Amino acid sequence: MPVPPAVPPVPPVVPPRPPLPERPAPTGTKGWRVGRVAGAPVVVAPSSLVAAVVLAFAFLPVVQQVPDLRVAAYLVALAVVVLLFASVLVHELAHGLVARARGQQPQEFVLTLWGGHTSFSGESSTPGTSALVAAAGPAANLVLAGLGALAAGVLDLEGSAGLLVTGLAAANLLVALFNLLPGLPLDGGRVLEAAVWAARRDRHLGTRVAGRAGLVLAVGVPVAVLGEALAQGRPPSFLSVAWSGLLGAYLFTSARAALAGERWARARDGLRLEQVLRTAVAVPAGSSVTAVVAAARAAAAEEVVVLGEDGGPASTVVREAASGVPPEAAPATPVGAVSAPLPPEAVVDARLAGPHLLAALAAACRRSPLAVAVLDGRVVGVVRAADVVALLRGR
Helix, strand or coil, X not given: CCCCCCCCCCCCCCCCCCCCCCCCCCCCCCCEEEEEECCEEEEECCHHHHHHHHHHXXXXXXXXXXXXXXXXXXXXXXXXXXXXXHHHHHHHHHHHHHHHHCCCXXXXXXXXXXXXXXEECCCCCCHHHHHHHHHHHHHHHHHHHHHHHHHHHHHCCCHHHHHHHHXXXXXXXXXXXXXXXXXXXXXXXXXXXXXXXXXXXXXXXXXXXXHHHHHHHXXXXXXXXXXXXXXXXXXXXXXXXXXXXXXXXXXXXXHHHHHHHHHHHHHHHCCCHHHHEECEEEEECCCEHHHHHHHHHHHCCCEEEEECCCCCEEEEECHHXXXXXXXXCHHHCEHHHHEEECCXXXXXXXXXXXXXXXXXXXXXXXXXXXXXXXXXXXXXXXXXXXXXXXXXXXX
């Protein structure tokens, strides 16, 4: 919006171009920290204890088939579960180590009810990196499965030792194959996302395709588990029904979350100032309320920015306060009486767009509900934080 002739131009107060924002650092998963790898804590979440108990009882009937174990069968079943969780940890560490080698810093490795997850400080910069990081976990499990099968064949182990080794091999093979299923939040979904991203040069499209595939898996996995029992002519057990149902719910909510995150990221990357910019007019600090109202009407401005002694944005007029001034008092009422001060950092460069613009707006609105947009030293409009939030939420 052009500045009225009586208003001096605002001197250049454009902040330097900010870097691309990263994902906020996680506050940390609640649980027991049992060590650090690659600069990140290893956390055992309380929910993992539930999984340990359930899996131990699930393995118990198999272990009890070994002769002469009796009471020791419980210890062997527990040992199988411990080895399984160790395999999951190797899976997560593989993700983190490959990511670190490709420029991403892992934030934490977590063992949970559903296995585990690894969080990072930022997003993969290329589809190749994303695919490598995702595939590293299942690849580590396949290596463990191969080593277990090799040990079982070479050492010719029997009894509980043989059960542990073959169980470790089978469990790792199962973990690898399950995680390679092509749908988010599984690793195979990340590989599918990277493949679409590379083929179409559109990361958001890749996330949408993999997220929708995850919704299909959320239904397909429980159906497959229960259908396998029915195909063998036996009713599914209560444990398999409950576990597959919970697993399907987990896959569904995680896929939905991935799709919601994609919508937010697409809105962030496509953010343009004109989408959230409110027209504004700049007035000198000595103006009266009458002059301010006249300037705003002449410019059809939604906001009024008051300039300080240095010519930079110093405050904004509060519309409710200005309209509450009686007409007879308006000529003698200074604009400062109806203005709210602006922090010095509440200024953004009108040339910014996408993640750079969002980062600048986030910094500018930390202590203010709005930011003033300037271009070549002139006020061009005002951006309110509430408008940005509404746009990113799709409202």
